[in-house]
Amino acid sequence: MGVKGEDAEATAALSDSVIITQLDKIVSWGRKYSFFLYPFITACCGMEFMSVAGPRYDIDRFGAALPRFSPRQADLMMVVGTISHKQAPILVKVYNQMTEPKWVYAYGACTVSGGMYDNYATVQGIDTLIPVDIYVPGCPPRPEMVLDGLIKLQEKVVRERHVKETKGVSPVGEADDRIVT
Numbered sequence: 001m002g003v004k005g006e007d008a009e010a011t012a013a014l015s016d017s018v019i020i021t022q023l024d025k026i027v028s029w030g031r032k033y034s035f036f037l038y039p040f041i042t043a044c045c046g047m048e049f050m051s052v053a054g055p056r057y058d059i060d061r062f063g064a065a066l067p068r069f070s071p072r073q074a075d076l077m078m079v080v081g082t083i084s085h086k087q088a089p090i091l092v093k094v095y096n097q098m099t100e101p102k103w104v105y106a107y108g109a110c111t112v113s114g115g116m117y118d119n120y121a122t123v124q125g126i127d128t129l130i131p132v133d134i135y136v137p138g139c140p141p142r143p144e145m146v147l148d149g150l151i152k153l154q155e156k157v158v159r160e161r162h163v164k165e166t167k168g169v170s171p172v173g174e175a176d177d178r179i180v181t
């Protein structure tokens with residue numbers, strides 16, 4: 001009788017965990033193919049972004065079709081171009097307005113590290129301001145690199161649990177989670 005009771009408890013616990021695992025997979029699959037971009041475009045990398053978004057490279061194939069121009073409707077911020085210290089508070093404000101879960105894509109050398117602009121006016125990498133999930137350097141990055149970065153981000157989304165902790169504006173603690181292409 002005792003053994004039967006334990007079996008029933010174990011079965012109930014197992015069925016709970018199996019359902020949760022499958023739900024995670026379904027949610028992750030949906031998220032992977034339904035990014036809503038917020039393009040934060042400030043400089044010349046924007047030309048290459050247009051190429052990626054156009055029919056030749058067709059970012060729509062990866063479920064990242066429609067840019068959203070309200071951060072409240074977006075879950076993927078693509079930071080494209082040089083960020084000056086004057087623009088930094090705007091970037092942080094827009095990031096904070098996005099709903100969870102959300103991801104940040106550092107597009108091009110300037111967003112990754114400041115690029116060639118090693119000067120007092122330029123932010124030396126947007127991860128000094130907000131958490132970054134994927135880094136794609138290049139000046140500008142080739143469209144193939146951009147798509148490769150997006151695929152890596154999709155893989156990361158699949159690995160995440162659907163219940164995601166809220167990110168703060170500090171990059172501290174996010175380092176293990178980040179991808180550099």
Ligand code: SF4
Binds near residue numbers: 044080081082139
């Ligand atoms: S990485 Fe190069 S192409 Fe992109 S914004 Fe900076 S200078 Fe322009």
